[in-house]
Amino acid sequence: MAPTSNESNYPQLLYPKGKAPSQKKSMSFYSYLSNFQMVKVGVGIDAWEALKESAVGVFLMFYEQDHIFSAKLVHYILTHQLVVKKYYEIWSLIDWQPIRLSLIEFGEITGLNIGPFDVGDTFDIDHREFWEELHVSPVVGPNLVELREVLDRCKSWCFEKRRSVGWLCILHIAVYGIAPTARIPLEAAKRVLNADAFERYPWGRVACKSLIHSIKCLNYHAKESYTVEGFVYVLQIWAYEAITGVGELYGNRIDGARVPMLSWGGSRPRFEPSEFLRHEKEAHDNKVRVRHFLSLMDGNVVPNWDKEENDEKVTILVRDILDDHIIPTAWDVLESQVCMRKKRKASVPIINSHYSTNPKVKDQQVNGDDERGGASNAAGNVTQDNDVFGMLHKLTDKVDSMGADISNNLLAGLDAAIETKLDAAIETKA
Template sequence: MVASKIFDLRDSSETGDDLAIPDMMFMQGEEPLGVRVLTYQSSRAINFILNALHEDEVEAIRASAFGKLVEIAEKHAFSGRFTRYLLSRQLKVNKKHEVWFWFAGSPIRFSLREFAIVTWLPCGKYPKKLKLKMKENLNEKPYWSTLFVKVEVVSVKSAVKMLRKKMMQDTNIRIKIVCLVLLSSVLLSTNLNIKIMREHAEAIEDIDEFFWFPWGRMAIDMLMSSIKERDKIALSQKSIAVKGFVLAIHLVVVESVPSLTEVVVEHCSSSESDSDVDADECRQKLENNTHTQPQTCSPC
């Protein structure tokens, strides 16, 4: 069965016209035959990051608000082709935090609620002061220097390199750095040269408060905006790039249809899972054309 209780439109308690299934973005049988969806992260990003840690450090992440990411790295593979299939079968939904996909004869919802269920991330309302807490006293030493000493700009790649080479020994510092890396490159990935943000580094000084912040809501805001800004013309391109934690879409569908895990892994081509260089080149072309007329990126 495709639809489960939390995903089935027909499970809604609403009545009347609200129960009507929205129209498809593309007529059945007329969906574009695109190549795949590209994300601004390696298909093996989470494992690559976690492999730079000691076992006890991985377990510390597993026990945190980011713990589901460890489980995701162990169990799921990303297929850009499958994501492309789903995005081409969207229903017309105007809600900010909600999209629907028509899959195997049933509608499946992907919304803030489902995102929270599959990621375990805090997805509550933003605090009244939206900006992350920064230093109140301008003369106070920035926490950035505690994490990265005198390095002024730190990319995700260089941060992982620091962890791998054990350039910092303090376990608490290492855990904080990997959380910043996961946040920037997995949950909030926006480009190919992702850098650690200073406001995130300042916020993680109090790691409990950092984990309390609704990163899940911020992540789905980014992902939904990236999905919804792509109209029928954009979705008709052979390859499209989507920002944010796109893998969450897979997690929701697999939660509804567990047997899909084997199917997706079996049909995920080696070029999708292993050829990150080609994928990066394709993403770069799409990124360069963001503010120009839609163009078709050559298949990766």
């Protein structure tokens, strides 16, 4: 089956080929797994183990597995994005092959509940007493600065309260991945007071939405650095998971999540995307083997979001991927269309023997209405240039003529002056 479209019907690159922001640009984020150390100490071992078994326990397992993070790889996939209308999807290129991060891939990586929001699942509870113990206003959710202070003084609290504090920390650090001074939405924060309400909520959908929203809002040229909110570690695992042949980086699934089994080994390793891709090509016949996207259990490849905008270019791209007829040079063509510049043609004077100085005839010739065969606009412009050259030539002749007259007058004056002085000298001697 032939491709369904030509190259121009694929989503375009966010930045043309070779124009992506420098890898040296600094990337900041707030979802530091190291922050979970204070949570582990603050809530106690019993609450910590309960948190690991909860609906959001996968984030604590990432922490315990010493996850390797490479900002350069994340920067690479962020700056090689494709521009798509779908708000809850990110498409990027690995060696000019498209990969997708959507709710489906996010759920596969984390194992979190990515089910739809239940509009009937309204939850309300009197949280004011617990918020007072947190020293937080009852009209807002807590931020991480306040939760750090709570962790220092909650060690003697009951198990349920310590677990609730732990859940609030996980929501702030990993699910939302927001700045320490930013606040968890109150409606979400109150769910920590009811275990059933907390466990049934689709936190995977919340975390995916937070991460993708942050990426869609990024401006990589605004400053020397940029900040990503949400659980950014998913971005690196997404890139690794998309490349066939790097599965050895991961151990067995832990509660449905893909968890890396490598540690830092005492020092932070350097990761160069270009070198990684080069080694992949050398090992696999000059190809980087890519898994473009995942599908749901029922075979559907489109995640379910309310009011998600349709993107015909994404639909065409997905169709060509499924038919194994993706056009490999698509983004090279788009790049050449963006960067191609037209060279100016040098104007060459052409003598037009039919050119007339009559204004009426001149207008007809310039507008292509000459009865002799319709002189084009270009020809009319050329004849105008010839007329200008003629005027310049006449002016030059006049200047030359004026110069000759001036020279003759000067010589005549000098001759007369010399003759007068000679006559005076002769008379004096006589």
